[in-house]
Structure formats: structure tokens, C-alpha cells
Amino acid sequence: xxxxxxxxxxxxxxxxxxxxENVYAAFVxxxxxxxxxxDAEIFFTFFGLEAVHKKKLEHLHVATVGNPAMHLPTMLxxxxxxxxxxxxxxxxxxEKIDMPEIPEFLDILSxxxxxxxxxxxxxxxxxxxxxxxxxxxxxxxxxxxxxKESAGEGVHMLFx
Amino acid sequence: xxxxxxxxxxxxxxxxxxxxENVYAAFVxxxxxxxxxxDAEIFFTFFGLEAVHKKKLEHLHVATVGNPAMHLPTMLxxxxxxxxxxxxxxxxxxEKIDMPEIPEFLDILSxxxxxxxxxxxxxxxxxxxxxxxxxxxxxxxxxxxxxKESAGEGVHMLFx
Amino acid sequence: xxxxxxxxxxxxxxxxxxxxENVYAAFVxxxxxxxxxxDAEIFFTFFGLEAVHKKKLEHLHVATVGNPAMHLPTMLxxxxxxxxxxxxxxxxxxEKIDMPEIPEFLDILSxxxxxxxxxxxxxxxxxxxxxxxxxxxxxxxxxxxxxKESAGEGVHMLFx
Numbered sequence: 001x002x003x004x005x006x007x008x009x010x011x012x013x014x015x016x017x018x019x020x021e022n023v024y025a026a027f028v029x030x031x032x033x034x035x036x037x038x039d040a041e042i043f044f045t046f047f048g049l050e051a052v053h054k055k056k057l058e059h060l061h062v063a064t065v066g067n068p069a070m071h072l073p074t075m076l077x078x079x080x081x082x083x084x085x086x087x088x089x090x091x092x093x094x095e096k097i098d099m100p101e102i103p104e105f106l107d108i109l110s111x112x113x114x115x116x117x118x119x120x121x122x123x124x125x126x127x128x129x130x131x132x133x134x135x136x137x138x139x140x141x142x143x144x145x146x147x148k149e150s151a152g153e154g155v156h157m158l159f160x
Numbered sequence: 161x162x163x164x165x166x167x168x169x170x171x172x173x174x175x176x177x178x179x180x181e182n183v184y185a186a187f188v189x190x191x192x193x194x195x196x197x198x199d200a201e202i203f204f205t206f207f208g209l210e211a212v213h214k215k216k217l218e219h220l221h222v223a224t225v226g227n228p229a230m231h232l233p234t235m236l237x238x239x240x241x242x243x244x245x246x247x248x249x250x251x252x253x254x255e256k257i258d259m260p261e262i263p264e265f266l267d268i269l270s271x272x273x274x275x276x277x278x279x280x281x282x283x284x285x286x287x288x289x290x291x292x293x294x295x296x297x298x299x300x301x302x303x304x305x306x307x308k309e310s311a312g313e314g315v316h317m318l319f320x
Numbered sequence: 321x322x323x324x325x326x327x328x329x330x331x332x333x334x335x336x337x338x339x340x341e342n343v344y345a346a347f348v349x350x351x352x353x354x355x356x357x358x359d360a361e362i363f364f365t366f367f368g369l370e371a372v373h374k375k376k377l378e379h380l381h382v383a384t385v386g387n388p389a390m391h392l393p394t395m396l397x398x399x400x401x402x403x404x405x406x407x408x409x410x411x412x413x414x415e416k417i418d419m420p421e422i423p424e425f426l427d428i429l430s431x432x433x434x435x436x437x438x439x440x441x442x443x444x445x446x447x448x449x450x451x452x453x454x455x456x457x458x459x460x461x462x463x464x465x466x467x468k469e470s471a472g473e474g475v476h477m478l479f480x
Binding site: 165166184188192193198257259316318 | 324334336365366367441444445463464467468470472473475476477479
């Protein structure tokens with residue numbers, strides 16, 4: 001019996017990047033889904049793994065070079081300190097609009113039932129161990145497992 | 161009654177980046193959808209907002225550093241002027257293949273019925289006001305609103 | 321008759337970037353799909369085309385600048401040689417975990433039935449010809465063709 005009719009039931013978000021703006025995008029999309037009663041799961045892979053790596057998750061940066069939209073001259077964007085400045089500016093703006101910082105945001109996502117998966121292949125590539133990760137991470141899984149988790153009516157995937 | 165059978169009815173495109181190549185990718189995907197009779201909506205968020213910011217949409221750049229595929233030595237890519245050069249080259253190639261420039265492309269998308277949404281959170285973060293935006297923008301909406309717009313059979317989401 | 325019930329039948333992956341980490345992400349997702357009995361197709365567009373360009377596919381690089389997650393000081397990331405170093409490091413790690421290099425990976429994808437499509441618009445923009453491309457590429461198609469290929473129950477799209 002088909003009774004879904006296009007209701008969104010679950011967002012499966014693949015986070016492959018470790019830049020602050022992409023991590024926030026993934027977290028905001030997952031959190032926004034939960035606020036609409038939609039399930040959400042995040043699969044941390046490649047550099048996205050840094051967002052759940054205990055020693056790195058507080059040190060994520062905004063990309064200043066390679067991101068012309070920052071409106072910094074490229075040479076300036078490349079100077080030591082500019083990335084830190086852009087990062088601190090973004091964090092300040094985020095705070096003003098009541099956006100939690102990454103560690104707190106992870107707690108919120110975890111508490112609201114967002115499943116957090118670490119990609120096995122990326123773990124192997126970076127030599128990370130499960131104990132290096134934020135304790136709210138549900139498990140280390142393969143891409144195949146991710147596809148199994150993604151089966152079902154009303155599931156949408158996003159690659160961030 | 162389920163009668164969709166996998167027909168694509170609507171593309172929901174989240175544009176989070178302000179680099180020329182990503183903005184074009186989103187616009188081409190939306191425009192291509194319309195040409196196939198598929199609805200399309202673009203949700204401009206984070207740096208993607210620049211593509212509908214009146215004062216910025218004519219000054220989007222190609223990313224030269226952080227984009228090894230440009231085949232510029234990185235140091236060269238970082239030199240003042242190189243980003244402008246790559247941008248001007250891309251614009252020329254785009255013109256040759258009859259791709260409209262960003263302002264004209266926005267008009268085409270708007271005229272063909274593509275809905276253009278600005279993300280409220282990003283508006284707040286960058287202190288943008290509705291009147292700063294291209295007048296074809298339909299509204300400023302939340303992530304929750306975006307999910308509501310995305311409900312329905314045959315809807316696909318893309319994160320650019 | 322609706323009998324899909326959310327089974328994933330096909331992954332349609334749009335690869336728009338030419339950085340090694342993004343190409344690998346797309347290939348791993350396509351390959352992982354095939355291993356689960358899921359069809360997979362990759363649409364190479366914009367800089368993603370480089371991953372199937374005969375003369376370029378062996379020279380893809382990791383983005384070191386514009387990628388703060390690399391944990392290289394930005395100035396250092398911009399130095400000649402650093403991108404090559406990061407690339408060679410990533411390749412070594414990939415080899416350790418038995419990940420094939422790009423040319424071999426393309427052969428594996430092709431042999432396992434992953435359809436490889438080159439985007440016509442990007443071909444025109446870069447002045448590439450069909451004979452410049454890896455011979456396993458199935459065809460050069462338009463965005464409209466891509467949407468036609470994407471119709472059907474259980475199809476998911478990803479934009480990498």
C-alpha cells in the first residue's frame with residue numbers, strides 16, 4: 001500500500017567538507033528537519049569527519065581563499081591570520097543570531113535524535129579511531145550501510 | 161492513489177556557494193529542469209545569497225585557488241588579478257556558448273517560473289535586507305519553510 | 321501499481337568538481353551503490369569533467385588552500401609543491417586502504433556497469449571533444465538528457 005504521497009520522512013546528509021560554513025549548513029539542515037518532525041542522519045566522510053573529531057571540532061575554519069564570495073583580495077585571504085579573522089567574524093555573527101557553536105550544536109543534534117555516522121573508509125584513511133570521535137557518534141559505518149539506512153519512502157539525500 | 165511512478169516533478173536546489181561556477185551549475189540545473197517541464201526552486205543560503213544580492217551578483221568570481229582543476233600554479237592563482245582573469249575567461253567562454261550572464265540569467269529563471277527563495281538565517285547572518293536582493297526573489301524563508309516547499313511526489317533536492 | 325516502497329534503485333551522481341577528494345567521493349558513492357546492487361550513473365560537468373579527460377585524469381590534485389581542514393597554514397598551502405605533497409600523501413593513504421587510483425577506478429566503475437556521462441555544455445565551454453575523454457564514457461549528454469535518465473522510482477540524485 002502506498003500512502004506516502006511525498007511526505008518527507010528523513011533527510012540523509014553526507015558531510016564531506018570540514019569548513020565551518022559547510023559544517024554549519026549540514027547541521028542547520030539536520031536541525032531544521034527535526035524541528036519539522038523529519039528524521040535526520042549525518043554521514044561524516046572525508047574532511048567532514050573533522051566535525052566529529054574531538055581534537056578538531058572546535059578548530060574548524062571558514063575557507064577564505066578559494067572562496068571569492070568572502071570579498072577578501074585573494075592575496076589577503078592567503079595571509080596568516082586572515083582565515084582566523086574570517087572564522088572569528090563568522091562565529092560572532094553566528095552567536096548574534098543564536099546559533100550554537102559546533103560542540104554545543106553536536107549535543108543538540110544528538111539530543112534531538114539526529115543519528116551521527118562516521119565513514120569507515122575515511123576513518124581508515126585518516127587513521128582515526130572510534131575513541132577519537134565525539135561520543136555522540138552512533139557508529140562507524142560503510143557506504144553500503146549508509147545506503148541501507150537510506151532506504152524507505154520519503155527519504156532525501158544531500159551531499160554537502 | 162499513487163500514480164507518480166518516478167516522474168520528476170520538481171527540483172529543489174540549495175545554493176550555498178557564491179563562486180561563479182557553482183552559481184552557474186545551480187542556474188543551469190534549474191533552467192534545464194524548466195526546459196523539460198519540471199518545476200524548479202532555488203534556495204539561496206550562506207554565500208549563495210550573493211547570487212541574488214543586487215550589489216554583488218555582477219561581481220561573482222571563479223575560485224582559482226583551492227581549485228586545482230584550474231591548472232594554475234597555486235601561487236599564481238593567489239596573485240592579485242588571477243581570479244579576475246579566470247573569471248573573465250570563464251565569462252567569455254560562457255558567452256560563446258550563449259550562456260546568459262548572471263543578472264540576465266536571473267531574469268530568465270524568474271520569467272520561466274523558477275521560484276527564488278532567500279534563506280532567513282543567512283540574511284540575518286550577513287545583515288542583508290529584502291530590499292538588498294534582486295527583485296525577482298519570491299520571499300525570505302526559513303529552512304523549515306524550504307522543507308514544506310519540498311514535500312510532494314517526484315521532488316528531488318540538490319545541495320550545490 | 322506502486323511496489324517500490326522506498327527501495328533505492330539508482331544513484332545519479334553529478335560530479336562538478338575536479339579535486340581529488342571530490343572525485344574520490346563520487347566514485348566511492350557510485351562503487352558502493354553497485355556493491356549493494358544499486359545502479360549508478362555519474363554525470364561529469366564543469367571541472368568534474370577533468371576526471372574523465374584522458375590527459376588530466378591522472379593529474380588531479382587535493383585542494384590545500386581553501387580547504388582549512390587540511391590543517392596546513394594557508395600561506396604554506398599556497399606554496400608551490402604543497403598541493404603536490406598533500407596530493408601524494410592522500411594517494412599513499414588511499415593505496416594503503418586498497419583504493420584504486422583514478423584510471424583504474426574508472427575501469428572498475430565502467431566494468432561494474434556504472435554509466436558515465438559527460439555534460440555537453442561543459443564540453444563546449446572547455447572545448448573538449450569526445451575523443452579527449454576516457455573511452456569508457458558512454459556519451460556526451462545535455463542536462464535535459466540527465467533528467468530523463470533520472471526518472472523512475474527509487475532514484476536519488478547527489479551533487480558533488
